[in-house]
Each structure stands twice: as C-alpha cells, then as structure tokens.
Amino acid sequence: MTIRPRRGHAVALSLVAAVVASGCAYGPTREAPPPIPPGIPPAAGAPVPEVDINAPGRTSDQLRPWAEGINEQMNIPAAALAAYGNAAETMRQTRPECNLAWTTLAGIGHVETRHGRYRRSSLNDDGYALPPIIGIQLDGSPGFARIPDTDGGELDGDPEFDRAVGPMQFIPESWRRYGVDANGDGRADPNQIDDAAVSAARLLCENGGDLSVAENWQRAVLAYNASREYVMDVRDAAAAYSVGTTAP
Secondary structure, three states, X not given: OOOOOOOOXXXXXXXXOOOOOOOOOOOOOOOXXXXXXXXXXOOOOXXXXXXOOOOOOOHHHHHHHHHHHHHHHHOOOHHHHHHHHHHHHHHHHHOHHHOOOHHHHHXXXXXXXXXXXXXXXXXXXXXXXXXXXXXXXXXXXXXXXXXXXXXXXXXXXXXXXXXXXXXXXXXXXXXXXXXXXXXXXXXXXXXXXXXXXXXXXXXXXXXXXXXXXXXXXXXXXXXXXXXHHHHXXXXXXXXXXXXXXXXX
C-alpha cells in the first residue's frame, strides 16, 4: 500500500482502489462473502455494547471482548476495532444527533493506514502505531497539498512542512483543533488509536451534523479528504464492515 495524494483541508489521507468485481472461486466448504451493500451512508454494523465513557483509564478496553469476537473475519486488529467502537459510543452519548457508526471510522482507518498497519507498523498493546506512521512532506509537489509547518515539527518531526501523523493520519493543524485524550493518560496523541479515533469522530460530527443523512455523511468525509474518490473508498470499506467481511 502507498499513501497517495492528500487533498483535504482537515486531514492528510491515502486513497485505495474501488470495489473489486465479484467472481472468485471458492472451495466446496467455503461460503462466498456477503455482497457489499450499496448506498450512503453505510450501515451501522454489529451493535456496540454500552461503554462507561467516564470510567478512569482506557475505556476502549471495555469493548475488547466485543472486538475480539468479530475482528478476525474483517481483518481489523482488535485494538483498532475497540477504538472505533469506543469512539462511536462516545459520540452516541455526547452527541447523539450525529448518528456516527463505527463502520465509518473503520472505513477511514482502512483507507488511511490499514488500521495502523501501514508498511512495517502495527498497533502495540497500548494502541500505539509503531514505528510511528508519518506521511510524506506536504510541500506542494504535484498531486499534494502545500502546508508549511504549523507546529514547529512537534508532532511530525518536520519544521519545514506538515506531514500526516498516526493511524488516522491527522495533520498537526487539524490535530490542534480536534485532538483529544481518549485513553485516559492525560495526553492527546495522534499516534494512539483511541485518541485518534475519537478525534476523527469529532471532526466528522462537527463537519457533517446528522450522519444518517446521505448528504451530511458525504460532507463529513469530504472534510476529512476533499476527494470524491476518497468518499467512495471509505464508503466501500465501511459497507463491507457493516456485513462483517473484509474491506476491498
């Protein structure tokens, strides 16, 4: 996977291929995966158990049994799936009018970094992508935005131009606006999947409003990356997760 041009004003992101046509051969004891549902917004997927979002520590841990029961069939690390569920549940309790489903966050996580697994990286037990995932320099090269440094290189290590950071690929400017601590350690860190997922949820809800409305859902994802191709890539991945199968 390669991280491709980033065009959005909010978060620097990658693009992946569109839906692959069906037609694979399956063995006699293997069932074909369910078809990816059409339409926008993608469906909500497996219901998320209620979370005590005010509990001390890492609240996504409350969802580990839920995540570990369904993650393998979707090829999502349990830590990432629990983080997406925790973020969706946080929005349900704090901004119920947003109607954000975990599948949308998972769709973005897939397109961005394959849930923290870009190149040699993976999520450790504490939910950090290691080695840290740092995007290319956004210096205005053909196909890329030009974003001069906004944080003195504090997050991305680049004092000249901004770069996208972490499993959900936030640029420093957007992290400063939306970034929050969600794992209870007192620090908002874009490299930590719980923090990144809740921060992405905030971005989507603030830019989209009621995400159960197709137009609003598209507007929210476009705020993440201003590309119609990106919107459809996220939709396809989220729709696949909504029926419990792997993303295309």
